[in-house]
Amino acid sequence: MIIEVEGLRRTFRVSEKAGRFRRSHREVVAVQDVSFTVPEGETLGYVGPNGAGKSTTIKMLTGILVPTAGRVRVCGLDPSRQRKKLARRLGVVFGQRTQLWWDLPLLDSFELLRDIYRVGQTQYRERLDECTELLGLAEFLSTPVRQLSLGQRMRGEITAALLHDPRLLVLDEPTIGLDLESKARLRSFLAELNRTKGTTLLLTTHDLDDIEQLCRRLMVIDHGRVLADGELAGLRGSVAAERTLTVDLQEPADLSGIPGVTAIKADGPRVHLEFLPSEVSAAQLITAVAARAEIRDLAVGEASIEEVIRRLYDLRPAPQA
Amino acid sequence: MADTLRVYAGILHARWRIAMSYRTSFAFEITGQAIGQLTEVVVIALLFTRIRSMGGFDVTAVLLMYGFSAACFGLADTVVGQVEKLPQLIRSGELDAMLIRPLGLLPQLCLLDIQLRRLGRLLSGLLILGVAAHRAPIDWTWDRFLLVGLCTVTGAVIFSAIFVAACSISFWVVEGSELANAVTYGGTAFASYPLTIYDRILRRLMAYVLPGAFISYYPTVTLLGIRDPLGLPGWFGWLGPVVALLSCLVAGLIWRTAVRRYRGTGS
Numbered sequence: 382m383i384i385e386v387e388g389l390r391r392t393f394r395v396s397e398k399a400g401r402f403r404r405s406h407r408e409v410v411a412v413q414d415v416s417f418t419v420p421e422g423e424t425l426g427y428v429g430p431n432g433a434g435k436s437t438t439i440k441m442l443t444g445i446l447v448p449t450a451g452r453v454r455v456c457g458l459d460p461s462r463q464r465k466k467l468a469r470r471l472g473v474v475f476g477q478r479t480q481l482w483w484d485l486p487l488l489d490s491f492e493l494l495r496d497i498y499r500v501g502q503t504q505y506r507e508r509l510d511e512c513t514e515l516l517g518l519a520e521f522l523s524t525p526v527r528q529l530s531l532g533q534r535m536r537g538e539i540t541a542a543l544l545h546d547p548r549l550l551v552l553d554e555p556t557i558g559l560d561l562e563s564k565a566r567l568r569s570f571l572a573e574l575n576r577t578k579g580t581t582l583l584l585t586t587h588d589l590d591d592i593e594q595l596c597r598r599l600m601v602i603d604h605g606r607v608l609a610d611g612e613l614a615g616l617r618g619s620v621a622a623e624r625t626l627t628v629d630l631q632e633p634a635d636l637s638g639i640p641g642v643t644a645i646k647a648d649g650p651r652v653h654l655e656f657l658p659s660e661v662s663a664a665q666l667i668t669a670v671a672a673r674a675e676i677r678d679l680a681v682g683e684a685s686i687e688e689v690i691r692r693l694y695d696l697r698p699a700p701q702a
Numbered sequence: 703m704a705d706t707l708r709v710y711a712g713i714l715h716a717r718w719r720i721a722m723s724y725r726t727s728f729a730f731e732i733t734g735q736a737i738g739q740l741t742e743v744v745v746i747a748l749l750f751t752r753i754r755s756m757g758g759f760d761v762t763a764v765l766l767m768y769g770f771s772a773a774c775f776g777l778a779d780t781v782v783g784q785v786e787k788l789p790q791l792i793r794s795g796e797l798d799a800m801l802i803r804p805l806g807l808l809p810q811l812c813l814l815d816i817q818l819r820r821l822g823r824l825l826s827g828l829l830i831l832g833v834a835a836h837r838a839p840i841d842w843t844w845d846r847f848l849l850v851g852l853c854t855v856t857g858a859v860i861f862s863a864i865f866v867a868a869c870s871i872s873f874w875v876v877e878g879s880e881l882a883n884a885v886t887y888g889g890t891a892f893a894s895y896p897l898t899i900y901d902r903i904l905r906r907l908m909a910y911v912l913p914g915a916f917i918s919y920y921p922t923v924t925l926l927g928i929r930d931p932l933g934l935p936g937w938f939g940w941l942g943p944v945v946a947l948l949s950c951l952v953a954g955l956i957w958r959t960a961v962r963r964y965r966g967t968g969s
Binding site for chain 2 (some may be wrong): 391393399440443444445446448449461464465466468469471473476477478479480482484485492493496497498499616
Protein backbone atom coordinates (compact mmCIF):
# COMPACT_ATOMS: atom_id res chain seq x y z
CA MET A 382 0.00 0.00 0.00
CA ILE A 383 1.48 3.32 -0.98
CA ILE A 384 -1.09 5.32 0.97
CA GLU A 385 -2.73 4.18 4.19
CA VAL A 386 -5.12 6.52 5.92
CA GLU A 387 -7.14 5.59 8.94
CA GLY A 388 -9.58 7.71 10.89
CA LEU A 389 -8.03 10.89 9.58
CA ARG A 390 -9.37 14.07 11.10
CA ARG A 391 -8.39 17.69 10.92
CA THR A 392 -9.99 20.65 12.62
CA PHE A 393 -9.16 24.33 12.38
CA ARG A 394 -9.70 27.01 14.94
CA VAL A 395 -11.44 29.94 13.36
CA SER A 396 -11.69 33.17 15.25
CA GLU A 397 -14.54 35.53 14.62
CA LYS A 398 -15.42 38.98 15.78
CA ALA A 399 -17.88 38.62 18.61
CA GLY A 400 -18.08 42.22 19.74
CA ARG A 401 -16.03 45.32 19.39
CA PHE A 402 -12.93 43.81 20.91
CA ARG A 403 -13.88 40.29 21.83
CA ARG A 404 -13.21 37.41 19.53
CA SER A 405 -14.77 34.03 19.80
CA HIS A 406 -13.17 30.83 18.63
CA ARG A 407 -14.90 28.06 16.83
CA GLU A 408 -13.67 24.63 15.80
CA VAL A 409 -14.30 23.89 12.16
CA VAL A 410 -13.99 20.30 11.04
CA ALA A 411 -12.36 20.14 7.62
CA VAL A 412 -11.81 16.39 7.43
CA GLN A 413 -13.41 13.78 9.62
CA ASP A 414 -13.01 10.07 9.88
CA VAL A 415 -11.48 9.56 6.46
CA SER A 416 -10.04 6.10 5.86
CA PHE A 417 -8.73 4.62 2.65
CA THR A 418 -5.79 2.75 1.19
CA VAL A 419 -4.19 3.08 -2.19
CA PRO A 420 -2.15 0.21 -3.65
CA GLU A 421 0.95 0.92 -5.69
CA GLY A 422 0.18 1.71 -9.32
CA GLU A 423 -3.39 2.85 -8.66
CA THR A 424 -4.94 5.87 -10.35
CA LEU A 425 -7.28 7.55 -7.92
CA GLY A 426 -9.47 10.55 -8.56
CA TYR A 427 -10.44 12.55 -5.51
CA VAL A 428 -13.42 14.78 -6.11
CA GLY A 429 -15.72 16.96 -4.11
CA PRO A 430 -17.07 20.50 -4.10
CA ASN A 431 -14.93 23.44 -2.99
CA GLY A 432 -14.36 23.30 0.74
CA ALA A 433 -15.14 19.59 0.94
CA GLY A 434 -11.76 18.79 2.48
CA LYS A 435 -9.81 17.69 -0.59
CA SER A 436 -6.92 20.09 -0.21
CA THR A 437 -6.73 19.52 3.52
CA THR A 438 -6.43 15.78 2.92
CA ILE A 439 -3.75 16.34 0.30
CA LYS A 440 -1.85 18.61 2.68
CA MET A 441 -1.89 15.93 5.35
CA LEU A 442 -0.78 13.26 2.89
CA THR A 443 2.15 15.37 1.75
CA GLY A 444 3.23 16.39 5.24
CA ILE A 445 2.35 20.08 4.97
CA LEU A 446 -0.31 19.83 7.67
CA VAL A 447 -0.27 17.69 10.78
CA PRO A 448 -3.47 15.66 11.31
CA THR A 449 -5.56 16.43 14.39
CA ALA A 450 -6.20 12.71 14.76
CA GLY A 451 -5.81 9.52 12.80
CA ARG A 452 -3.01 7.63 11.16
CA VAL A 453 -1.37 8.41 7.84
CA ARG A 454 1.37 6.47 6.09
CA VAL A 455 2.58 7.49 2.66
CA CYS A 456 5.32 5.42 0.98
CA GLY A 457 5.70 3.78 4.38
CA LEU A 458 6.50 7.07 6.10
CA ASP A 459 4.71 9.37 8.52
CA PRO A 460 4.29 12.49 6.34
CA SER A 461 4.38 15.19 8.99
CA ARG A 462 7.24 13.68 10.99
CA GLN A 463 9.31 12.52 8.02
CA ARG A 464 8.45 15.37 5.71
CA LYS A 465 11.86 15.74 4.06
CA LYS A 466 12.39 12.03 3.57
CA LEU A 467 8.94 11.69 2.06
CA ALA A 468 9.58 14.68 -0.21
CA ARG A 469 12.16 12.63 -2.09
CA ARG A 470 9.64 9.89 -2.91
CA LEU A 471 6.76 12.17 -3.70
CA GLY A 472 5.97 14.45 -6.60
CA VAL A 473 3.36 17.14 -6.15
CA VAL A 474 1.85 19.36 -8.80
CA PHE A 475 -0.35 22.24 -7.77
CA GLY A 476 -2.44 23.56 -10.63
CA GLN A 477 -2.72 27.00 -9.13
CA ARG A 478 0.68 27.66 -7.63
CA THR A 479 4.07 27.22 -9.12
CA GLN A 480 7.00 25.07 -8.08
CA LEU A 481 9.19 26.89 -10.57
CA TRP A 482 11.19 30.09 -10.28
CA TRP A 483 9.18 32.82 -11.87
CA ASP A 484 12.04 34.88 -13.27
CA LEU A 485 14.47 32.09 -14.18
CA PRO A 486 14.50 30.08 -17.41
CA LEU A 487 12.66 26.77 -17.11
CA LEU A 488 15.89 24.82 -17.42
CA ASP A 489 17.43 26.71 -14.46
CA SER A 490 14.47 25.69 -12.31
CA PHE A 491 15.05 22.08 -13.26
CA GLU A 492 18.73 22.32 -12.38
CA LEU A 493 17.95 23.84 -9.00
CA LEU A 494 15.45 21.08 -8.29
CA ARG A 495 18.07 18.54 -9.33
CA ASP A 496 20.36 19.97 -6.62
CA ILE A 497 17.58 20.23 -4.06
CA TYR A 498 16.52 16.62 -4.58
CA ARG A 499 20.10 15.40 -5.05
CA VAL A 500 19.26 13.72 -8.34
CA GLY A 501 22.25 12.10 -10.02
CA GLN A 502 23.35 13.58 -13.33
CA THR A 503 22.52 10.45 -15.36
CA GLN A 504 19.05 10.07 -13.91
CA TYR A 505 18.44 13.80 -14.31
CA ARG A 506 19.40 13.74 -18.00
CA GLU A 507 17.28 10.67 -18.61
CA ARG A 508 14.18 12.09 -16.97
CA LEU A 509 14.60 15.49 -18.55
CA ASP A 510 15.12 14.10 -22.04
CA GLU A 511 12.14 11.85 -21.66
CA CYS A 512 9.84 14.63 -20.47
CA THR A 513 11.24 17.06 -23.03
CA GLU A 514 10.31 14.65 -25.76
CA LEU A 515 6.93 13.49 -24.49
CA LEU A 516 5.75 16.89 -23.34
CA GLY A 517 7.41 18.91 -26.09
CA LEU A 518 9.42 21.21 -23.85
CA ALA A 519 12.35 21.80 -26.19
CA GLU A 520 11.09 25.06 -27.67
CA PHE A 521 10.72 26.85 -24.33
CA LEU A 522 13.38 25.31 -22.06
CA SER A 523 15.36 28.55 -22.02
CA THR A 524 12.34 30.85 -21.65
CA PRO A 525 11.76 32.49 -18.25
CA VAL A 526 8.80 30.86 -16.52
CA ARG A 527 6.82 34.10 -16.32
CA GLN A 528 6.71 34.25 -20.12
CA LEU A 529 5.27 30.76 -20.54
CA SER A 530 1.64 30.10 -21.40
CA LEU A 531 -0.35 28.25 -18.79
CA GLY A 532 -0.22 25.05 -20.83
CA GLN A 533 3.55 25.29 -21.22
CA ARG A 534 3.98 26.07 -17.54
CA MET A 535 1.93 23.05 -16.49
CA ARG A 536 4.11 20.81 -18.66
CA GLY A 537 7.08 22.36 -16.88
CA GLU A 538 5.47 21.76 -13.47
CA ILE A 539 4.86 18.10 -14.24
CA THR A 540 8.46 17.66 -15.36
CA ALA A 541 9.67 19.43 -12.22
CA ALA A 542 7.67 17.01 -10.08
CA LEU A 543 9.05 13.97 -11.90
CA LEU A 544 12.79 14.72 -12.00
CA HIS A 545 13.44 12.78 -8.81
CA ASP A 546 11.44 9.81 -10.06
CA PRO A 547 8.71 9.74 -7.40
CA ARG A 548 6.66 6.64 -6.75
CA LEU A 549 3.58 8.70 -6.05
CA LEU A 550 2.48 11.73 -8.01
CA VAL A 551 -0.12 13.96 -6.38
CA LEU A 552 -1.84 16.41 -8.69
CA ASP A 553 -4.05 19.13 -7.26
CA GLU A 554 -6.32 20.33 -10.07
CA PRO A 555 -3.70 19.83 -12.75
CA THR A 556 -5.88 20.72 -15.73
CA ILE A 557 -7.49 23.86 -14.32
CA GLY A 558 -7.57 26.63 -16.89
CA LEU A 559 -6.01 24.57 -19.67
CA ASP A 560 -7.44 24.42 -23.19
CA LEU A 561 -8.78 21.15 -24.55
CA GLU A 562 -5.65 20.24 -26.45
CA SER A 563 -3.37 20.84 -23.47
CA LYS A 564 -5.69 18.83 -21.24
CA ALA A 565 -5.69 15.91 -23.64
CA ARG A 566 -1.91 16.01 -23.94
CA LEU A 567 -1.45 16.08 -20.18
CA ARG A 568 -3.86 13.23 -19.61
CA SER A 569 -2.25 10.98 -22.17
CA PHE A 570 1.17 11.73 -20.69
CA LEU A 571 -0.03 10.84 -17.19
CA ALA A 572 -1.79 7.69 -18.38
CA GLU A 573 1.43 6.66 -20.12
CA LEU A 574 3.45 7.39 -16.99
CA ASN A 575 1.18 5.19 -14.93
CA ARG A 576 1.24 2.40 -17.48
CA THR A 577 4.97 2.26 -18.20
CA LYS A 578 6.48 3.22 -14.86
CA GLY A 579 3.70 2.18 -12.52
CA THR A 580 3.71 5.61 -10.86
CA THR A 581 0.74 5.91 -8.56
CA LEU A 582 -1.46 8.88 -9.42
CA LEU A 583 -3.69 10.73 -6.99
CA LEU A 584 -5.50 13.66 -8.45
CA THR A 585 -8.09 16.13 -7.30
CA THR A 586 -10.09 17.79 -9.99
CA HIS A 587 -13.30 19.51 -10.92
CA ASP A 588 -12.97 18.30 -14.48
CA LEU A 589 -14.71 14.97 -14.57
CA ASP A 590 -13.19 14.13 -17.93
CA ASP A 591 -9.90 13.87 -16.04
CA ILE A 592 -11.45 11.17 -13.91
CA GLU A 593 -13.13 9.37 -16.77
CA GLN A 594 -9.94 9.23 -18.81
CA LEU A 595 -7.32 8.76 -16.12
CA CYS A 596 -8.74 7.16 -13.01
CA ARG A 597 -9.69 3.61 -12.38
CA ARG A 598 -10.98 4.55 -9.00
CA LEU A 599 -13.02 7.45 -7.73
CA MET A 600 -13.33 8.81 -4.24
CA VAL A 601 -16.00 11.38 -3.49
CA ILE A 602 -15.74 13.58 -0.44
CA ASP A 603 -18.14 16.13 0.95
CA HIS A 604 -18.24 17.99 4.24
CA GLY A 605 -15.02 16.26 5.21
CA ARG A 606 -16.42 12.75 4.89
CA VAL A 607 -15.95 10.14 2.22
CA LEU A 608 -19.27 9.65 0.44
CA ALA A 609 -18.16 6.96 -1.92
CA ASP A 610 -15.02 5.10 -2.88
CA GLY A 611 -14.72 2.57 -5.63
CA GLU A 612 -14.46 1.88 -9.31
CA LEU A 613 -16.54 4.11 -11.46
CA ALA A 614 -18.64 1.24 -12.84
CA GLY A 615 -19.40 -0.02 -9.36
CA LEU A 616 -20.37 3.45 -8.17
CA ARG A 617 -22.75 3.83 -11.10
CA GLY A 618 -24.51 0.68 -9.97
CA SER A 619 -24.48 1.56 -6.29
CA VAL A 620 -26.26 4.84 -6.71
CA ALA A 621 -28.74 3.11 -8.98
CA ALA A 622 -28.44 5.93 -11.40
CA GLU A 623 -30.91 5.91 -14.23
CA ARG A 624 -29.84 4.88 -17.64
CA THR A 625 -31.49 6.32 -20.65
CA LEU A 626 -33.12 4.53 -23.54
CA THR A 627 -33.55 6.72 -26.58
CA VAL A 628 -35.92 5.44 -29.25
CA ASP A 629 -36.92 6.86 -32.59
CA LEU A 630 -40.51 5.81 -33.25
CA GLN A 631 -42.17 5.29 -36.60
CA GLU A 632 -45.44 6.75 -35.30
CA PRO A 633 -46.01 8.76 -32.11
CA ALA A 634 -47.27 6.48 -29.39
CA ASP A 635 -48.16 6.60 -25.71
CA LEU A 636 -45.32 5.04 -23.76
CA SER A 637 -46.47 5.94 -20.27
CA GLY A 638 -46.95 3.35 -17.59
CA ILE A 639 -44.05 1.03 -18.34
CA PRO A 640 -42.71 -0.28 -14.98
CA GLY A 641 -39.23 0.92 -14.03
CA VAL A 642 -39.36 4.05 -16.17
CA THR A 643 -38.88 7.20 -14.11
CA ALA A 644 -39.17 9.91 -16.74
CA ILE A 645 -40.20 10.31 -20.33
CA LYS A 646 -39.12 13.16 -22.57
CA ALA A 647 -40.53 13.35 -26.07
CA ASP A 648 -38.67 15.23 -28.72
CA GLY A 649 -40.78 14.81 -31.89
CA PRO A 650 -40.50 11.17 -32.94
CA ARG A 651 -37.53 10.74 -30.60
CA VAL A 652 -38.36 9.72 -27.03
CA HIS A 653 -35.96 9.55 -24.09
CA LEU A 654 -36.90 7.11 -21.36
CA GLU A 655 -35.00 7.19 -18.11
CA PHE A 656 -35.13 3.90 -16.29
CA LEU A 657 -33.70 2.23 -13.25
CA PRO A 658 -31.58 -0.77 -14.25
CA SER A 659 -32.38 -2.36 -10.89
CA GLU A 660 -36.05 -2.55 -11.77
CA VAL A 661 -36.07 -3.18 -15.45
CA SER A 662 -33.36 -4.35 -17.77
CA ALA A 663 -32.67 -2.57 -21.04
CA ALA A 664 -33.84 -5.65 -22.97
CA GLN A 665 -37.14 -5.85 -21.09
CA LEU A 666 -37.73 -2.18 -21.66
CA ILE A 667 -37.04 -2.41 -25.37
CA THR A 668 -39.49 -5.29 -25.61
CA ALA A 669 -42.12 -3.27 -23.74
CA VAL A 670 -41.68 -0.29 -26.03
CA ALA A 671 -41.66 -2.46 -29.15
CA ALA A 672 -45.01 -3.92 -28.08
CA ARG A 673 -46.57 -0.43 -28.25
CA ALA A 674 -44.90 1.12 -31.26
CA GLU A 675 -42.59 0.34 -34.08
CA ILE A 676 -38.99 1.29 -33.26
CA ARG A 677 -36.86 2.75 -36.05
CA ASP A 678 -33.67 3.18 -34.08
CA LEU A 679 -32.52 3.03 -30.47
CA ALA A 680 -29.60 3.78 -28.18
CA VAL A 681 -28.93 3.04 -24.52
CA GLY A 682 -26.93 5.57 -22.53
CA GLU A 683 -24.94 5.27 -19.30
CA ALA A 684 -25.45 7.76 -16.56
CA SER A 685 -22.81 10.41 -17.00
CA ILE A 686 -20.18 10.75 -14.33
CA GLU A 687 -21.69 14.11 -13.36
CA GLU A 688 -24.98 12.33 -12.83
CA VAL A 689 -23.32 9.70 -10.65
CA ILE A 690 -21.66 12.29 -8.48
CA ARG A 691 -24.79 14.42 -8.28
CA ARG A 692 -26.66 11.35 -7.09
CA LEU A 693 -23.99 10.61 -4.51
CA TYR A 694 -24.43 14.12 -3.13
CA ASP A 695 -28.19 13.68 -3.09
CA LEU A 696 -27.83 10.48 -1.13
CA ARG A 697 -25.44 11.90 1.44
CA PRO A 698 -26.52 12.10 5.05
CA ALA A 699 -27.46 15.58 6.16
CA PRO A 700 -24.35 17.39 7.43
CA GLN A 701 -24.09 17.73 11.15
CA ALA A 702 -24.38 21.24 12.47
CA MET B 703 24.40 21.40 5.15
CA ALA B 704 26.55 20.49 2.13
CA ASP B 705 23.31 20.13 0.18
CA THR B 706 22.11 23.52 1.22
CA LEU B 707 25.43 25.08 0.21
CA ARG B 708 25.32 23.45 -3.20
CA VAL B 709 21.80 24.69 -3.76
CA TYR B 710 22.99 28.11 -2.61
CA ALA B 711 25.80 28.10 -5.15
CA GLY B 712 23.35 26.99 -7.83
CA ILE B 713 20.86 29.75 -7.14
CA LEU B 714 23.58 32.41 -6.94
CA HIS B 715 24.93 31.24 -10.25
CA ALA B 716 21.48 31.36 -11.87
CA ARG B 717 20.72 34.80 -10.43
CA TRP B 718 24.08 36.14 -11.49
CA ARG B 719 23.50 34.99 -15.06
CA ILE B 720 20.10 36.74 -15.07
CA ALA B 721 21.69 39.89 -13.66
CA MET B 722 24.38 39.79 -16.32
CA SER B 723 21.87 39.40 -19.11
CA TYR B 724 20.14 42.57 -17.91
CA ARG B 725 23.31 44.43 -17.01
CA THR B 726 21.99 47.98 -17.25
CA SER B 727 18.93 47.31 -15.16
CA PHE B 728 21.04 45.45 -12.59
CA ALA B 729 23.54 48.32 -12.41
CA PHE B 730 20.69 50.79 -11.85
CA GLU B 731 19.20 48.66 -9.08
CA ILE B 732 22.52 48.32 -7.29
CA THR B 733 23.26 52.03 -7.66
CA GLY B 734 19.77 52.97 -6.53
CA GLN B 735 20.13 50.92 -3.36
CA ALA B 736 23.56 52.37 -2.67
CA ILE B 737 22.45 55.97 -3.26
CA GLY B 738 19.53 55.54 -0.88
CA GLN B 739 21.95 54.50 1.82
CA LEU B 740 24.55 57.17 1.10
CA THR B 741 21.93 59.95 1.18
CA GLU B 742 21.46 59.29 4.87
CA VAL B 743 25.17 59.85 5.44
CA VAL B 744 24.89 63.22 3.70
CA VAL B 745 22.01 64.07 6.03
CA ILE B 746 24.15 63.23 9.08
CA ALA B 747 27.03 65.32 7.70
CA LEU B 748 24.70 68.28 7.08
CA LEU B 749 23.25 67.93 10.54
CA PHE B 750 26.73 68.22 12.04
CA THR B 751 27.30 71.58 10.32
CA ARG B 752 24.66 72.89 12.76
CA ILE B 753 25.34 70.82 15.86
CA ARG B 754 28.60 69.77 17.43
CA SER B 755 27.53 66.61 19.14
CA MET B 756 24.65 64.18 19.10
CA GLY B 757 23.84 62.49 22.37
CA GLY B 758 27.38 63.27 23.55
CA PHE B 759 29.12 61.90 20.45
CA ASP B 760 30.95 63.77 17.73
CA VAL B 761 30.56 63.28 14.01
CA THR B 762 33.22 60.52 13.70
CA ALA B 763 31.56 58.40 16.37
CA VAL B 764 28.08 58.92 14.96
CA LEU B 765 29.26 58.00 11.46
CA LEU B 766 30.98 54.93 12.84
CA MET B 767 27.76 53.85 14.51
CA TYR B 768 25.87 54.51 11.32
CA GLY B 769 28.50 52.53 9.41
CA PHE B 770 28.18 49.49 11.68
CA SER B 771 24.42 49.59 11.42
CA ALA B 772 24.46 49.99 7.62
CA ALA B 773 27.02 47.24 7.02
CA CYS B 774 25.29 44.80 9.35
CA PHE B 775 21.88 45.58 7.92
CA GLY B 776 23.23 45.15 4.38
CA LEU B 777 24.71 41.78 5.22
CA ALA B 778 21.60 40.54 7.03
CA ASP B 779 19.33 41.88 4.33
CA THR B 780 21.28 40.10 1.61
CA VAL B 781 21.31 36.78 3.42
CA VAL B 782 17.90 36.60 5.13
CA GLY B 783 16.06 39.70 3.85
CA GLN B 784 13.86 37.44 1.72
CA VAL B 785 11.87 36.41 4.81
CA GLU B 786 9.93 39.64 4.41
CA LYS B 787 8.07 37.93 1.56
CA LEU B 788 6.62 35.41 3.99
CA PRO B 789 3.11 36.91 4.25
CA GLN B 790 2.83 36.87 0.48
CA LEU B 791 4.05 33.27 0.32
CA ILE B 792 1.56 32.21 2.96
CA ARG B 793 -1.32 33.87 1.16
CA SER B 794 -0.44 32.54 -2.28
CA GLY B 795 0.16 29.02 -0.97
CA GLU B 796 3.75 28.99 -2.22
CA LEU B 797 4.87 28.21 1.28
CA ASP B 798 3.06 24.88 0.97
CA ALA B 799 5.04 24.21 -2.19
CA MET B 800 8.22 24.77 -0.16
CA LEU B 801 7.07 22.30 2.47
CA ILE B 802 7.01 19.47 -0.05
CA ARG B 803 10.69 19.87 -0.82
CA PRO B 804 13.40 18.01 1.08
CA LEU B 805 14.95 21.12 2.64
CA GLY B 806 14.22 23.12 5.76
CA LEU B 807 11.72 25.93 5.41
CA LEU B 808 13.94 28.77 6.59
CA PRO B 809 16.93 27.88 4.38
CA GLN B 810 14.58 27.65 1.40
CA LEU B 811 13.00 30.97 2.22
CA CYS B 812 16.36 32.69 2.48
CA LEU B 813 18.10 30.93 -0.40
CA LEU B 814 15.62 30.49 -3.09
CA ASP B 815 14.60 34.06 -3.60
CA ILE B 816 17.91 35.75 -2.98
CA GLN B 817 18.06 39.21 -4.55
CA LEU B 818 21.43 40.30 -5.88
CA ARG B 819 20.36 43.95 -5.98
CA ARG B 820 20.60 43.93 -2.20
CA LEU B 821 24.35 43.82 -2.69
CA GLY B 822 24.05 47.55 -3.38
CA ARG B 823 23.13 48.21 0.20
CA LEU B 824 25.71 45.80 1.50
CA LEU B 825 28.52 47.38 -0.51
CA SER B 826 27.56 50.95 0.40
CA GLY B 827 27.20 49.88 4.05
CA LEU B 828 30.69 48.37 4.07
CA LEU B 829 32.02 51.49 2.33
CA ILE B 830 30.50 53.78 4.97
CA LEU B 831 31.88 51.60 7.76
CA GLY B 832 35.31 51.52 6.10
CA VAL B 833 35.51 55.27 5.57
CA ALA B 834 34.16 56.08 9.04
CA ALA B 835 36.65 53.69 10.67
CA HIS B 836 39.48 55.06 8.59
CA ARG B 837 38.71 58.68 9.55
CA ALA B 838 38.23 57.91 13.23
CA PRO B 839 41.20 58.51 15.54
CA ILE B 840 41.82 54.84 16.22
CA ASP B 841 45.14 53.23 17.01
CA TRP B 842 44.78 50.17 14.78
CA THR B 843 46.06 47.30 16.89
CA TRP B 844 45.14 43.74 15.89
CA ASP B 845 42.41 43.44 18.52
CA ARG B 846 40.65 46.51 17.14
CA PHE B 847 40.72 45.04 13.64
CA LEU B 848 39.29 41.86 15.10
CA LEU B 849 36.59 43.83 16.90
CA VAL B 850 35.43 45.51 13.66
CA GLY B 851 35.29 42.20 11.79
CA LEU B 852 33.62 40.40 14.64
CA CYS B 853 31.04 43.11 15.22
CA THR B 854 30.11 43.26 11.55
CA VAL B 855 29.33 39.55 11.57
CA THR B 856 27.63 39.42 14.98
CA GLY B 857 25.66 42.58 14.18
CA ALA B 858 24.44 40.98 10.96
CA VAL B 859 23.47 37.86 12.90
CA ILE B 860 21.53 39.98 15.42
CA PHE B 861 19.71 41.79 12.60
CA SER B 862 18.95 38.47 10.92
CA ALA B 863 17.51 37.11 14.16
CA ILE B 864 15.32 40.21 14.48
CA PHE B 865 14.13 39.80 10.86
CA VAL B 866 13.23 36.17 11.36
CA ALA B 867 11.50 36.74 14.68
CA ALA B 868 9.55 39.71 13.31
CA CYS B 869 8.45 37.89 10.17
CA SER B 870 7.19 34.97 12.22
CA ILE B 871 4.34 37.32 13.16
CA SER B 872 2.86 36.65 9.71
CA PHE B 873 1.99 33.13 10.78
CA TRP B 874 -0.38 34.57 13.35
CA VAL B 875 -1.51 37.78 11.69
CA VAL B 876 -2.26 37.62 7.99
CA GLU B 877 -1.27 41.23 7.41
CA GLY B 878 1.74 40.97 9.67
CA SER B 879 4.18 42.61 7.29
CA GLU B 880 3.55 46.17 8.51
CA LEU B 881 4.22 45.17 12.08
CA ALA B 882 7.28 43.22 10.99
CA ASN B 883 8.55 46.21 9.04
CA ALA B 884 8.11 48.43 12.06
CA VAL B 885 10.37 46.11 14.03
CA THR B 886 13.02 45.53 11.36
CA TYR B 887 13.31 48.98 9.77
CA GLY B 888 12.52 50.65 13.07
CA GLY B 889 15.26 48.59 14.70
CA THR B 890 17.70 49.63 11.99
CA ALA B 891 16.88 53.29 12.43
CA PHE B 892 17.44 52.96 16.18
CA ALA B 893 20.71 51.16 15.72
CA SER B 894 21.97 53.86 13.37
CA TYR B 895 22.23 56.62 16.00
CA PRO B 896 23.72 56.89 19.48
CA LEU B 897 21.67 55.16 22.12
CA THR B 898 21.98 58.26 24.29
CA ILE B 899 19.60 60.34 22.17
CA TYR B 900 16.65 58.13 23.07
CA ASP B 901 14.74 58.25 26.33
CA ARG B 902 15.17 55.66 29.01
CA ILE B 903 12.41 53.27 27.99
CA LEU B 904 13.45 53.12 24.33
CA ARG B 905 17.05 52.79 25.43
CA ARG B 906 16.32 49.76 27.58
CA LEU B 907 14.22 48.29 24.79
CA MET B 908 17.08 48.67 22.32
CA ALA B 909 19.73 47.43 24.66
CA TYR B 910 18.00 44.40 26.11
CA VAL B 911 14.84 43.42 24.20
CA LEU B 912 15.83 44.07 20.60
CA PRO B 913 19.57 44.06 21.11
CA GLY B 914 20.18 46.82 18.56
CA ALA B 915 22.66 48.56 20.87
CA PHE B 916 25.06 45.64 20.41
CA ILE B 917 25.08 46.20 16.66
CA SER B 918 26.51 49.71 16.61
CA TYR B 919 26.57 51.55 19.92
CA TYR B 920 28.70 49.32 22.14
CA PRO B 921 31.14 48.35 19.36
CA THR B 922 31.74 52.04 18.61
CA VAL B 923 32.18 52.96 22.25
CA THR B 924 34.65 50.12 22.75
CA LEU B 925 36.48 50.78 19.51
CA LEU B 926 36.97 54.49 20.18
CA GLY B 927 37.81 53.85 23.82
CA ILE B 928 35.23 56.40 24.95
CA ARG B 929 33.84 56.26 28.44
CA ASP B 930 30.22 55.20 27.97
CA PRO B 931 27.91 58.09 28.97
CA LEU B 932 25.48 55.42 30.16
CA GLY B 933 28.14 54.06 32.50
CA LEU B 934 28.57 50.55 31.11
CA PRO B 935 32.08 49.10 31.05
CA GLY B 936 34.26 49.41 27.95
CA TRP B 937 34.39 45.68 27.22
CA PHE B 938 30.67 45.64 26.49
CA GLY B 939 31.49 45.89 22.78
CA TRP B 940 32.99 42.41 22.94
CA LEU B 941 29.69 40.87 24.05
CA GLY B 942 28.41 40.77 20.47
CA PRO B 943 28.88 37.02 19.92
CA VAL B 944 27.04 36.13 23.12
CA VAL B 945 24.17 38.46 22.29
CA ALA B 946 24.08 37.15 18.72
CA LEU B 947 23.88 33.57 19.96
CA LEU B 948 21.07 34.42 22.37
CA SER B 949 19.21 36.30 19.63
CA CYS B 950 19.45 33.28 17.37
CA LEU B 951 18.12 30.99 20.06
CA VAL B 952 15.15 33.24 20.75
CA ALA B 953 14.44 33.83 17.04
CA GLY B 954 14.77 30.11 16.35
CA LEU B 955 12.31 29.32 19.09
CA ILE B 956 9.78 31.86 17.82
CA TRP B 957 10.19 30.62 14.25
CA ARG B 958 9.76 26.98 15.24
CA THR B 959 6.67 27.77 17.26
CA ALA B 960 5.23 29.74 14.36
CA VAL B 961 5.87 27.00 11.80
CA ARG B 962 4.49 24.35 14.11
CA ARG B 963 1.40 26.43 14.52
CA TYR B 964 1.07 26.85 10.75
CA ARG B 965 1.32 23.12 10.19
CA GLY B 966 -1.00 22.48 13.08
CA THR B 967 1.25 20.52 15.41
CA GLY B 968 -0.42 20.06 18.74
CA SER B 969 -3.14 22.63 18.18
